[in-house]
Amino acid sequence: MSVTKKEIASLVSDFSIEVTPASAERVEAFADHLVPGTSINVTFLPGSSFTDTIRVSRRIHEEGFKPIPHLAARNFESSKALEQSLDNLTSHANVEEVLIIAGGLDSPLGPYHNTMQILGSGLLEKYAIKKIGIAGHPEGSPDISNSDIDAALYDKNAWARNTDIEVYIATQFCFEASVILDWEARIKKLGNTLPIHIGLPGLATLKTLLKFAQMSGIGPSMRVLTRQTKNLAKLVMTQEPDIVITDLTSRVARAPGSLIKKVHFYPFGGLAKTAAWANSVVNEQIEMKPNKGFNTYID
DSSP: OOOOHHHHHHHHTTOEEEEOHHHHTTOSOGGGTSOTTOEEEEOOOTTSOHHHHHHHHHHHHHTTOEEEEEEEGGGOSSHHHHHHHHHHHHHHSOOOEEEEEOOSOSSOSSSOOSHHHHHTTSHHHHTTOOEEEEEEOTTOBTTBOHHHHHHHHHHHHHHHHTOSSEEEEEEEEOSOHHHHHHHHHHHHHTTOOSOEEEEEEOSEEHHHHHHHHHHHTOOTTHHHHHGGGGSGGGGGSEEOTHHHHHHHHHHHTTOTTOOEEEEEEEOTTOHHHHHHHHHHHHTTOEEEOSSSOEEESOO
């Protein structure tokens, strides 16, 4: 089914993008690459200091953008540490939205083992958090069974129905639209009503994408990448997410009941390249390919 430039731009408009504290250091000014007000997620990775997440969130706010810091439950050593972090984020970086994940640690550093424990702590309400993202796993997770993921999503939907805080699902990055769409349909049958922000890889070489995909443990989408590794020249070619976006648009634009509302970019190849590409799409500076996907008018 064909799609229009306007429909594609509509799905990508209001995109969010991610930085680590380390990658943010390489960005001289976010305004060089992004429209003011753009949402920028800030990671809190195992082994890192949350002080860095706070510092980058504050910088993002001061430069006129919307920081969305990650709260990794297993990384907090105490409830006091979580409360102090929320206090700093709201007081110094004007944070009103956070993404809550369990985190990549096998053994929690403190009392929080999962997202639900932070949701139930009462601290989000105390610090006037207005919007929360929770993790979505279209391809499952190497750390938790699908049945446990489904049960957790059920609990989070129940929590969302009993709060004034807006809740949405933010997914891991995926390379194949069919995997995403099948997952959306499946969790909808299980009772999910939360809006979905789809994680997509930004511009990067195939070699870089394979590295991050293997680190993240994603499954079926790996087929899209591994099929291309037979051509060694493609390993160093920059890959673009135009096909997955086109396929998503063809379904979402014609399905009023779709819960997919926006996209979130993981800029593995650097923020500048992905931001320029995404802005070109939003501005409809694209040319549709004869078969599937599109080209953008950027160098």
